[in-house]
Amino acid sequence: MPKYVLFGTYCDNVLEKREPYRKAHLEGIKKQKEAGIVITIGPTQDLTKVFGIYDAETEEIVRQLIEADPYWKNGIWIEYEVKEWIQVF
Template identity: 60%
Template sequence: MAKFVMWGSYCENALEMRGPYREAHLKGLSDQKEKGVLTALGPTVDNTKVFGTYEADSEEAVRQLVEGDPYWQNGIWTEYSVYEWNQVF
């Protein structure tokens, strides 16, 4: 399986805006983690960016996960990029 990184941005006031979607967001991430596709995900300390690492068959598979997340669907994540990653260490 290939490895990918995802960098994204949060909307302004993300901590306040995410409330109605947080439970579904965390459930989805837990499911992805259990399946082994999501290896890590979290915000930067200033809550302006999100970073995630994935092991998936394709970039498209990662994009489907991101775009299926309640944070993306409800504008909490405002943009993102996915890159195939060559993990050296």
């Protein structure tokens, strides 16, 4: 199955703004991880970017998951791009 990389940007003041949505966001990611769709996801140390790797049949599936996430729906992630990734090792 293809793998996809998520590169995204967090809003300003992310620590405060994400709080109301954090629990729902983490529960959704946990379900995706358990289903084998999310390999890894998380913020950069400076909390400006999000990086993730997905194992999904299509890019559209990944985009649907991202856009259904409470962080995207509530402006915590303010932009993103998805690229198909070629895993060499």
